[in-house]
Amino acid sequence: MALISRSTSTCAPLFRPLTLFSLRHVSTDTSPITVDTSVPFTSHNCDPPSRSVTTSTSELLSFFRDMSLMRRMEIAADSLYKSKLIRGFCHLYDGQEAVSVGMEAALTKSDCIITAYRDHCIFLGRGGSLLEVFSELMGRQAGCSKGKGGSMHFYRKQAGFYGGHGIVGAQVPLGCGLAFAQKYSKDEAVTFALYGDGAANQGQLFEALNIAALWDLPAILVCENNHYGMGTAEWRAAKSPAYYKRGDYVPGLKVDGMDALAVKQACKFAKEHALKNGPLILEMDTYRYHGHSMSDPGSTYRTRDEISGIRQERDPIERVRKLLLSLDVANEKELKDIEKEVRKEVDEAIAQAKGSPAPEPSELFTNIYVKSFGAEAYGADRKEVRVTLPGY
Amino acid sequence: MLGIVRRKVCAKGLPVTVPGETLRFFRPVVHALRNYSSAAKELTVREALNSALDEEMSADPKVFLMGEEVGEYQGAYKISKGLLDKYGPDRVLDTPITEAGFTGIGVGAAYYGLKPVVEFMTFNFSMQAIDHIINSAAKSNYMSAGQINVPIVFRGPNGAAAGVGAQHSQCYAAWYASCPGLKVLSPYSSEDARGLLKAAIRDPDPVVFLENELLYGESFPVSAEALDSSFCLPIGKAKIEREGKDVTITAFSKMVGHALKAADILAKDGISAEVINLRSIRPLDRATINASVRKTNRLVTVEEGFPQHGVGAEICTSVVEESFGYLDAPVERIAGADVPMPYAANLERMAVPQVEDIVRAAKRACYRSVPLAAAA
Numbered sequence: 225m226a227l228i229s230r231s232t233s234t235c236a237p238l239f240r241p242l243t244l245f246s247l248r249h250v251s252t253d254t255s256p257i258t259v260d261t262s263v264p265f266t267s268h269n270c271d272p273p274s275r276s277v278t279t280s281t282s283e284l285l286s287f288f289r290d291m292s293l294m295r296r297m298e299i300a301a302d303s304l305y306k307s308k309l310i311r312g313f314c315h316l317y318d319g320q321e322a323v324s325v326g327m328e329a330a331l332t333k334s335d336c337i338i339t340a341y342r343d344h345c346i347f348l349g350r351g352g353s354l355l356e357v358f359s360e361l362m363g364r365q366a367g368c369s370k371g372k373g374g375s376m377h378f379y380r381k382q383a384g385f386y387g388g389h390g391i392v393g394a395q396v397p398l399g400c401g402l403a404f405a406q407k408y409s410k411d412e413a414v415t416f417a418l419y420g421d422g423a424a425n426q427g428q429l430f431e432a433l434n435i436a437a438l439w440d441l442p443a444i445l446v447c448e449n450n451h452y453g454m455g456t457a458e459w460r461a462a463k464s465p466a467y468y469k470r471g472d473y474v475p476g477l478k479v480d481g482m483d484a485l486a487v488k489q490a491c492k493f494a495k496e497h498a499l500k501n502g503p504l505i506l507e508m509d510t511y512r513y514h515g516h517s518m519s520d521p522g523s524t525y526r527t528r529d530e531i532s533g534i535r536q537e538r539d540p541i542e543r544v545r546k547l548l549l550s551l552d553v554a555n556e557k558e559l560k561d562i563e564k565e566v567r568k569e570v571d572e573a574i575a576q577a578k579g580s581p582a583p584e585p586s587e588l589f590t591n592i593y594v595k596s597f598g599a600e601a602y603g604a605d606r607k608e609v610r611v612t613l614p615g616y
Numbered sequence: 617m618l619g620i621v622r623r624k625v626c627a628k629g630l631p632v633t634v635p636g637e638t639l640r641f642f643r644p645v646v647h648a649l650r651n652y653s654s655a656a657k658e659l660t661v662r663e664a665l666n667s668a669l670d671e672e673m674s675a676d677p678k679v680f681l682m683g684e685e686v687g688e689y690q691g692a693y694k695i696s697k698g699l700l701d702k703y704g705p706d707r708v709l710d711t712p713i714t715e716a717g718f719t720g721i722g723v724g725a726a727y728y729g730l731k732p733v734v735e736f737m738t739f740n741f742s743m744q745a746i747d748h749i750i751n752s753a754a755k756s757n758y759m760s761a762g763q764i765n766v767p768i769v770f771r772g773p774n775g776a777a778a779g780v781g782a783q784h785s786q787c788y789a790a791w792y793a794s795c796p797g798l799k800v801l802s803p804y805s806s807e808d809a810r811g812l813l814k815a816a817i818r819d820p821d822p823v824v825f826l827e828n829e830l831l832y833g834e835s836f837p838v839s840a841e842a843l844d845s846s847f848c849l850p851i852g853k854a855k856i857e858r859e860g861k862d863v864t865i866t867a868f869s870k871m872v873g874h875a876l877k878a879a880d881i882l883a884k885d886g887i888s889a890e891v892i893n894l895r896s897i898r899p900l901d902r903a904t905i906n907a908s909v910r911k912t913n914r915l916v917t918v919e920e921g922f923p924q925h926g927v928g929a930e931i932c933t934s935v936v937e938e939s940f941g942y943l944d945a946p947v948e949r950i951a952g953a954d955v956p957m958p959y960a961a962n963l964e965r966m967a968v969p970q971v972e973d974i975v976r977a978a979k980r981a982c983y984r985s986v987p988l989a990a991a992a
Contacts, residue, residue, distance in 0.1 A: 336728070370761035377759040386727050386764065391751050397717050398752055401724020408680070408706065408730060431717025438712070591762045592796050594820035597852040599899030601796065606937065 254280045259547065261486035268468050270475035270504070273493040277485040281553045283329060285562075287484045288544045290328075291321040292563050294345040295541060296570045297354060298514070301344065301361060304574070305518045310361045313390075314375045316514040317345040319482075322540035323448055323508050324349040326487025327416060330495060334411060336384040338399040339418035341376035342448075342512075343388045346418070350385035352378065354573035355580075364580035371583045372591070384413075393426030395419060396445060400432040403443035403498075414442040414498045416491070422453020424467045433503060437474050440502040444494040445471070447507045448481065454516040455525040468507035475501075481508030482538040511538070590614055657843060662832040664806035665695045668813040669733065671845045673703055676731060679817055682709040682722060683735025683772070692737050693773065693832055719745030719770070723752045726768040726822075733817060736772035739788045739826065753822040754797030769816045771825035774802070775869065775920045776968050778830065782956035787921030789868070790930075792824045793898040799851055800897040802826040804872035806836040808895055811849030819851065826897075828869045854901035856908070860890035863914040863978050866905060866931055868894040871918045871969060878974035887982055897927060905931060906939045913944040914981040918974055923951035948977040 256278050265272035298318040304310045317324070320342070327337070328349045339346050344357055352368055360367030361375055368378050369388075378388040386402060389395040399417025406413045423429065424447050436443045447467040451458050458465040468476030475497070479490040487508065494504045511534045515522025522531070548554050554562075589601050589611045596613035603609025659667070673679045680703075685692045687700040687710040700708040711718040715736065722732040736742045742749065753766045775787040793800040799821055803809040809827070816823040841847060857872060858879050867875040872893045879889040890908050894901065909915050915935055917928030932947040953967040979985050 338724075369759060369763070372761050373759045379760040379763045381760075381763045386724075387756075387760070389752070391747055394720060394747060394752055397720020397748070398724035398727065400717075401721035401726070402728050403724075404721055405725040405728030405730045408725070409728075428714075428716040428720060431712070431714035432721060434712060434714065435717055435721060439709075591758045591760075593799070594757060594762075594765045597850060597899060599852055600902070 251285045252282055254282045256280055257551070259284075259485055261489065262480050262483045262543070263486075265486070265490065266468070266478040268466075268471070268476040268478075268505075269473070270477070270497070272477060273489050275486075275489070277489045279485055279488070281548075281551065284544060284548055284551070285553060287322075287325050287329070288541065288548060288559065289562055289566065290325045290349070291484070291541045291544065293354075293566045293569065294318075294321045294324065294348060296563075296566050297348065297357060298344065300570050300574060301358075302514070302518065304358070304361065309578075310375070310518075311363070312374055313341065314361070314518040315342040315516065316518070317342050317512065319513040319534070319539070320448060320450060320510045321345055322484040322487050322543075323418075323446075323481050323510055326484040327446075327491045329484070329488040330491035331416070332413070333383045334413040335495065336386055336399070336402045336406065336413070336415040337418065338386040338389070338395045338402060338415065340389050340392060340395050340420065340423065342420075343376065343378050347378040347380060347385060347388070350380050350383040352380050352383075352385070354570060355576050358574050358577035359580045362577055362580075363582060364577060365583055366577060366580035370587065372587065393419060393423040393428055396423070396426070396429045397432035399445070400436045400441055400443045400503075403436065403441040403503075404439065407440075407442055412499065414444060414495050416444045416446050416494075418446045418448055420453060421447060421449040421451060421458045421465065421467060422456065422461060424449075424470065425462055433471055433474055433505075436503040437471075442498040443503045444491075444498050445474075445503065445505045447505065448510055449507055450510050450512045452512075452516070452525065455520065457525065466507075468505050471503070471505045474503050474505055476505035476507065478507045478509065481510030482534075482540045483543060484540055586611075656837050657840075658835045659806040659810075659838045660833055660835050661803070661806050661809045661827070662693070662695055664809035664836075664838070665813055665827065665832075666697055666699075668810045668817075669696060669699060670702065672814055672817040673699065673707065675845070676817075678729065679731045679733065680707040680709065680725075681733045681735065682711055682718060684711055684713055684737050686710060686735050691735075693829060695827075695832070696735070715741050715744035716748065719748040720752065722768055723748050723766060723822075726753070726766045727756070727764055729767075731767045731769075731817060733769045733771060736770065738777075738784060738829075739772055739774040740784050740786055742770065742772070742788065749792070749798070749822070749824065750795055754795050756797075757821065758797055765820050766822045767820045769813075769819075769823045769825055771813070771816070772827060773829040773832075774826035775828055776830075776952070776957060776964075779959060779961065779964065780957075781959045785957035787826075787919070787952065788824075789826055789897050789919065790921055790926045792826075793900070793927065793930075794925075795898075797822070798898060799823045800826065801851065801895065802828075802868040802897055803895065804831070804857075804867075804869055804893050806834075806838050807842045808849065808855075808893070810838070810842055811847055812851075812895060815848045815851050818848065823851075826869065831870055831873075834873075849895070852896045852899035852901060854895055854904040855893045856890060856904070857893045858889070858891040860888040860912065862888045862912055863916060863981050864890045864892060864905070864908040864912045865916045865918060865974065865978060866892045866894055866928075867918040868897060868927070869920065871920055874969060874971050875918055875974055877971045878978065881971065881975050882978055885979075885984070887978060887984065889978055894927075900930065900934070902934050902938065906935060909935050909939050910942045913942055914978075915943070916948040916950060916974065916977045916981055918950045918969060920952050920968060923949065923954060926951055945981045945983065948981045950974055950977050
């Protein structure tokens with residue numbers, strides 16, 4: 225049970241008439257309250273931050289809403305995939321939502337986030353829309369990459385989201401490059417490069433970390449440890465699955481990744497650290513309910529008991545729900561109403577996305593180059609399809 | 617001395633129309649005077665690359681250089697000499713020997729909007745970073761439908777040096793040039809080096825810039841225009857180094873020099889060869905190549921790299937597709953031998969195209985392999 229305390233300046237009555245008006249009032253209440261994280265932080269080569277997190281009822285409600293939206297979105301994507309409207313790869317994030325919302329609570333859009341292929345919720349957290357998500361998944365024009373990227377290639381550059389990458393581990397040096405550019409440009413901002421426990425063993429990660437530490441780059445490496453790299457449990461892939469310690473001379477923090485407040489606190493701490501002292505590793509102890517991707521049932525390498533156990537004990541949305549109920553911010557019905565709203569939003573976005581057309585055939589040949597110099601490109605039958613690339 | 621001056625005049629390419637022979641004696645003198653006042657400058661390829669880097673870094677604060685030994689060592693091949701002193705360690709960065717890591721960092725910086733120049737000590741080491749070149753750089757603009765462009769240059773020596781063995785001698789032109797989203801350039805002369813590198817650095821797309829170690833020390837005359845800091849060569853345009861009418865010879869990088877020497881030898885046998893310096897492997901200037909073949913009706917492609925699936929194979933197919941009716945002979949292909957590069961000097965010589973190989977192939981294309989009984 226989370227320990228809570230209210231700051232003395234607020235004198236909210238314990239029993240409030242629970243009308244919709246009251247809920248609206250509470251949802252904009254940003255006065256600070258303090259909540260303790262589920263467990264204290266474990267640190268490596270640094271002093272951990274306090275487990276008392278400053279938040280507000282408004283923030284907690286937004287956590288609940290945003291995570292519920294993400295949860296619904298991923299479950300809807302599951303159905304769309306099974307009805308063959310989504311093709312290829314589809315890696316779902318349900319269970320890990322707290323990492324995205326906690327991180328967003330600690331960052332601004334000047335900070336950058338880069339991740340691998342489990343990117344739908346990160347994209348949403350960076351300000352992307354449901355329509356862009358579902359359209360991209362179904363390969364339509366309204367998609368964030370106009371249907372040309374697919375599930376693994378969502379981007380939102382104006383909000384500091386740099387993808388969306390299919391090659392395991394590649395996003396980490398890229399993220400250190402973003403951090404390099406932020407420092408070069410004197411932007412006083414940081415980059416969070418997310419990777420999984422499977423990617424944590426990649427050589428290029430250590431190459432990039434070495435350079436980031438050497439050059440004092442404002443890079444935070446975030447290991448989303450969901451304990452399985454596809455079908456391989458962490459203890460079968462890593463001699464040392466203490467990923468927060470793998471940076472050696474680079475400090476690290478182990479965080480309960482199912483606790484959005486812990487994630488927020490850790491990210492806030494990491495950002496301050498990185499701006500002054502260079503790179504840091506955050507290990508988020510998290511869990512994915514789905515298999516690695518839609519082609520993996522996720523039950524051949526782990527037990528159903530394990531999955532349902534996590535759902536019961538550690539689900540990130542349930543944690544925030546209990547907190548909201550105990551703080552009397554909302555009642556069961558109001559929270560259910562939020563979930564219904566969110567479901568409706570998702571259904572509407574899907575309907576709208578289904579109405580978006582597939583890309584025009586001419587889009588096959590766009591965006592290859594920014595500046596084509598009039599170069600030509602060819603289709604499968606060169607005599608039949610021959611195009612001068614746009615963007616001379 | 618007059619001879620030297622005359623050669624410089626010709627090299628400078630000043631078109632001279634003087635009526636009649638009588639002024640021929642005076643022409644070089646007049647031009648000598650003109651030349652002494654604005655002397656035809658010669659630059660080594662090394663100086664050309666260095667000046668291009670210098671000027672582009674000076675013009676745009678977003679341009680920076682990173683790679684092994686580019687800073688304090690002044691560059692493994694001294695291409696970046698003086699740049700650390702001039703621009704400081706924030707813009708000229710010595711990296712550890714970790715190509716995958718530092719190339720990924722370079723691409724990430726380009727995502728953000730900086731303009732990195734990533735040096736590979738040789739392109740053989742680019743294989744350690746090739747995933748970032750192809751998957752992180754080349755494909756990003758497409759996968760993001762234009763949101764993330766990657767204004768990066770990957771440069772360094774490519775192909776065979778001398779006696780460096782199998783792991784240090786491969787030519788990567790064909791591999792990189794097959795990839796949509798990349799631009800691949802390969803200079804021959806100093807003017808090429810300056811103009812193409814400046815174009816590459818200014819370009820908003822990822823460019824693979826293939827230099828040649830053996831050319832770094834070679835001197836070429838450079839026009840005043842090429843010395844100007846705004847000088848730039850267009851990407852995707854080949855250069856006709858030498859006009860001819862009997863056979864087209866395509867080449868790039870060091871092989872252009874070989875092709876020009878071969879053309880001199882062929883001229884003595886009455887074969888006029890047109891030598892095309894590709895400059896740009898991707899986009900390939902199919903228009904110039906085909907126009908030339910339509911004029912000469914015969915083609916010899918020359919490259920240093922492995923023959924199978926090489927640049928010459930692409931050029932041959934392009935010509936067969938577009939100008940089949942104009943060919944009077946099968947296309948000839950000169951390339952490196954189908955072997956890992958040997959070390960022993962005699963074997964190495966056999967593994968790399970020589971001038972006589974190009975001459976022989978050109979004669980075959982002209983059905984002149986067997987010498988004529990009576991020379992003209």
